[in-house]
Amino acid sequence: MSSQARLLPGTLDLLVLKAVSLGPLHGYGILLRIGQISERALLIEQGALYPALFRLVRQGLLKASWGTSENNRRAKFYELTAVGRKRLREETDGWNRLADAIASALAAQPEEI
């Protein structure tokens, strides 16, 4: 628990978009991909992924289709739509600006004031 950070609210959607942007994935695959690209630093409750996926599909950011997985099982694959790609770009920029701002705020030293 201590080695894994909890997700800030709203960041799950961004992570899902990022994971899917690298290629179509099914739900479990998305979890694995997020674990892989975050170097297992982020904790995501497995079930909590699905409401987020349904929400993103409904917003038109993702599209879903049934296919066969690498394990030879039927699975629902998600990929980014054009809108989703645009949203990912915007959110990434926004996140970076926020993170930079917070990082520099936190890095402030007494003598700099």
Next chain:
Amino acid sequence: MKILFWFRSVAAGLFHRSRIEDEMEEELRSHIQHRADDLVRSGLDRATAERRARVEFGGQLRFKEACREALGGTFIESLIQDVRFSLRVLRKSFGFTVVAILTLALAIGANAVVFGVLNGLILRPLHVPQAGSLYGTEYGAGSGWQSYPNYRDLRDRNRSFDDLAAWKFVFVGVDTGNEPSRATAFATTGNYFDVLKLQPILGRFYHSQDEHGPNSAPYVVLSYGYWYSRFQADHDVVGRVVRLNKRPFTIIGVAPPGFYGTLLFVHPDFFMPIVNQEQVEGASLLNSRGSNGGIFEVFGHLKAGITPAQAAVDLNAVGVYLERTYPKEFAHKSSSLSPTGLNSFGRPVRAFVAGLMLLASLILLAACANLGSLFAAQAADRSREVALRLALGSSRQRILRQLLTEAVLISLVGGAAGLQSSVVLLQWLSAWNPFPGTPIHLPVTPDAKVYVVALALALVSAFLFGIVPVRQVLRTDPYQVVKAGPTGRIGRRATVRDALLVLQIAICAVLVTASMVAVRGLVRSLYGKFGFERNTMLASANLAMAGYSGDNVPDMQRRMIEAMETLPGVERAGLVNNYPPLAYGSGNTANVFKDETRDLSQSNVAAMPYRYDISPGYFDAAGTSLLAGRDFTWHDDEHAPPVAVVNRTFAGKLLGSVTDAVGRHYRMQDGTRIEVVGVVEDGKYLSVTEDQQPAMFLPFLRSPSSQAYLVVRSRRDPQELAAAIRRRLRELDAGLPVNTETWDSLLDVVLFPSRVATVSLGVLGMMGAMLSLTGIFGMAAYSVSRRRRELGIRIALGAQRREVLQAALGRAFKLLAVGSAAGLILGILASRVLVLNCSTTFMY
């Protein structure tokens, strides 16, 4: 766009629910399988791996619910869930549900009925094209009366109306070849149908071009209903000749269905040109500018862009011009406009219906207060259930939504029941003919608007009483409630309900007081002094209907009176021209001047007494007591000096006192000097609620009229007497249609408005009383059941019966006292307003 999306997903959620559920199921299963595959690869056996994968995944149901919510179809689904659950809860507390539904059914039903009346009489326009711009003119104190010459000047001199039409009532004997019968018709100006922009469904209408002076257009246009009932919808009716009061008229057309004339609650049998009015009424009104009996209403379409206020200014300007030009015959009274359909009845009807609407909404408010407190009580009873649900992770919003669903369900069922009964009642009212033999109807058939209003009222009331327990639920602390049970804080928590109960009792007390005042008023007016005996028998006959004219009329009338006096058991008989006092709200007034007045212009008028032309013996027959002087004799005819008998008020107003009056003189509009020969007691003339009015009685021989009422005093059984009267009159002239009725039954018509008012107020008052009873009962029963444990302990500790009662019911009684006191005070204040309102309302 978003809305569209939402709709689509809602629709998809509804129609493909099972498919989506299946897919969701499969997707989650696939996830767990994939995870298990990984776990197997790390060395676990398949069964352990699958169990472990499921545990890691977490609560599937919870996530599915979240997924459904994310999909958007959830609103409808949770609504269905809420409805199902509410139904179960409501079935469990059956008594509460029934009481709540009945209460609402009554309250919403009452509102729907009142709204139906409002809708039928005020909101719904006449069934003619562009009814919105159709306005009728009113003169002075809300009356449409006008003379025909004045109408013509108004029509030609105004600049605000496209065209002005006018009409008056005529009551005629119709002879179609077989049995003669009476009918009510509109005598209209030639342009009547053109102003209304109507087309006949059969034959043609008459037009202005058909009018070529008096009695030039002997045509009849049948109303659809009369064509149907009297002529069996015969298509060959056009061209047929019928006799109206013995004069031949040709049927030229039939008006369309749905057109019942231009007065909402009187449906004429047919229409005829007003230029032929003399043929059916015996005397021409076309040239007498001073007679306001010529026209009942003048109306027309406003020109485009003209407001009713501008038109009224225009009409008043014409009125001022007319007064200047004809000072002896016309006194201008300020005019106003009102939508055609109710004419001079509009004001009182509107005031009355508005008052009813107010009372009905008070009833609904009281019902909501009642249900609100019941609901809050019920919610408090269920605080344990609410706490459990909160503890298990349900959101407060969801619980509130469910409570509100219960409220909406109850109010919808109650509203439907109320609407159902109100529709039945309204349909009965529209079919009802309050005075058999008259064309009076209440056009209150319910339409879509009534349904919509009832639905809206149901929803509004659901929210009103549904939000009462909200605060209670929001404050619920699951931990406390589950641990300790629903105890303590009774006193504090009851305050909202207390306020509601006080409010409700106050409202109900207002209603009850108001209805009591109304009933007392009616009773008082029923047993007041009318100035005549109410069980006197009346027989109306219009000699014009049998072809009499000129000198034949008074001769025949004298023979009729003498014939009545020879009937066994008859003490005295007399006659009054046109209508006796208090009949059908009709009364003629005339201007009189003091004897010394020389300039007989409108500004010098000393009084406007009611005028009755009567035969010798009328006062005896009617039971009107003579205070001084003498009755008329058969010698008081056109050859004798003009004389009059006046009532006490007239004598007091013009002639000093009763004893001084006899022998003194006054003047009529035409300058005639009249000697007062007698004084009679005061009476009621136009309405039973009027203040004492002056009246004068003139000898009928000086101004004969073919329409008259015979007044017959007898101790015989009314039905026998009526039959004997009809038999004797048939012996005199078999072709004369005669109606017999007691004076009492004519009073029914005059008292109808106040009866209607009293009945409606009484019903509303009773509902108010019932509501407050159930409210108090519910509150007391609830507080006792809540404190049963406490009361038990008190008894166990030795409390006396009286103390226990006081503990249990003291509060309820205190609230009752506060509420009733407030309600009584308000009620007395309100009834003052009501009485004022009613007395002005029922003048007409």
